[in-house]
Amino acid sequence: MNNIYGIGIDIVNSKKIKSIIQNNKNFKKRIFSKDEITYCEKKINKISCYSKRFAAKEAFAKSLGTGISKNLSFKEIEVKKKPSNQPYIKLKGKSLIALKKMIKNKKYKIHLSLSDDVPFVIASVIIITL
Numbered sequence: 829m830n831n832i833y834g835i836g837i838d839i840v841n842s843k844k845i846k847s848i849i850q851n852n853k854n855f856k857k858r859i860f861s862k863d864e865i866t867y868c869e870k871k872i873n874k875i876s877c878y879s880k881r882f883a884a885k886e887a888f889a890k891s892l893g894t895g896i897s898k899n900l901s902f903k904e905i906e907v908k909k910k911p912s913n914q915p916y917i918k919l920k921g922k923s924l925i926a927l928k929k930m931i932k933n934k935k936y937k938i939h940l941s942l943s944d945d946v947p948f949v950i951a952s953v954i955i956i957t958l
Contacts, residue, residue, distance in 0.1 A: 833957050835954050836886070836889065839950045842949060876949060884917065894926075905917060905923050
């Protein structure tokens with residue numbers, strides 16, 4: 829039986845992310861993985877790309893009920909794309925360990941939805957235990 833473990837949602841103003849990126853040279857390296865940076869830098873609207881990923885990371889943390897804490901790392905919550913262009917979250921390191929501890933090593937699925945209406949982007953995450 830599948831159970832919803834948690835739901836998280838986050839909205840981000842892309843203008844704010846643009847300002848942070850312009851004024852904080854370390855922001856991208858601190859928040860995004862190398863793959864995410866490479867992906868977003870190839871996009872025409874880089875700021876929207878970064879904003880969606882930031883919102884997804886925040887929504888994921890909220891779905892755990894913790895927010896970004898000592899057990900989670902922004903860079904280890906990575907937003908990827910399937911060949912169908914559907915976004916998904918890939919966890920690594922201490923963020924993956926934290927999730928597995930919280931759900932008591934059950935199998936899980938993370939659902940991610942991203943949308944935008946400039947200047948806003950929104951992300952929703954649902955974690956289901958299988």
